[in-house]
Amino acid sequence: MTSPQPRIGIVQFPGSNDDRDSAWALSALDAETVLVWHAETQLPDLDAVVLPGGFSYGDYLRCGAIARFSPAMAAVAAFAADGGLVLGTCNGFQILCEAGLLPGTFRPNESLAFVCRDVRVRVERTETPFTSRCEHGQELVIPVKNGEGRWFADEELADELESRKQIVLRYAEPVNGSVHDVAGLVNERGNVMGLMPHAEHAIDPLLGSADGALILASLVDAARARTLSLV
């Protein structure tokens, strides 16, 4: 029996711009992808959900503040509450924070500049559905592209996340002033992850790095395991 392709849904908000890149990358890593329009009130049958990068609703008010109220997000919240795997990248991370599915929030970069370049991030945890293919302490090169990528939480909250080991990826170089150098974190249960660098832009050495594939392939593995457990 060939291993089944997991189905991964990618939510398209008005202003998303990495939706098709994410679909392309996940397809290349052997997942079946389904684009889900933000106005849908129900998700199709899925093994995982990806919230892509972009500028949903023009980033008006605060990044992700409007998108979190789109009908599809209520379905995503229910999916996550059921233990479903959710990965939000960049704007997707911002939406997850605004929706309260991940802790903290985002502020404009310390430098005031839009940062668009490859950065080094360090893997702090490998026993998550999003980093199982990585090695502890491994440095990955993945691009970021954001103006408001400075993750923020007060010290008390940041310390809580440290003690619960929710910080999964940390910048290994100065990037945007994120508190505790957070580049990626998971919720307490470990089934929802926010990722500021764009893994989907780093899945082929031709594009400068294939390190992002380690993260997305981890997700595909976990989503496939979920499919198998339901067979």
Next chain:
Amino acid sequence: MRATVLVRPKAGILDPQGQAVESSLRQLGFAVGEARIGKVVDLVIDETDATAARAEVERMCAQLLANPLIESYEIELDEVDG
């Protein structure tokens, strides 16, 4: 009734926009100690009772207009200019 919501970055929260404006003002020769940048939201609401209107706008702030992790807000009601 009209309501005005002032949303500000909380004290201690780094405000790069404010810093940029502050340094520009200094370059122009103004003696500025600090500049912080927030947002103004002007609302026209149907509610005519001031207490109920304030409670309504409070709910708007809590749900959407401000992020309590980083922002504080003030609500001003203007009952005259209905």
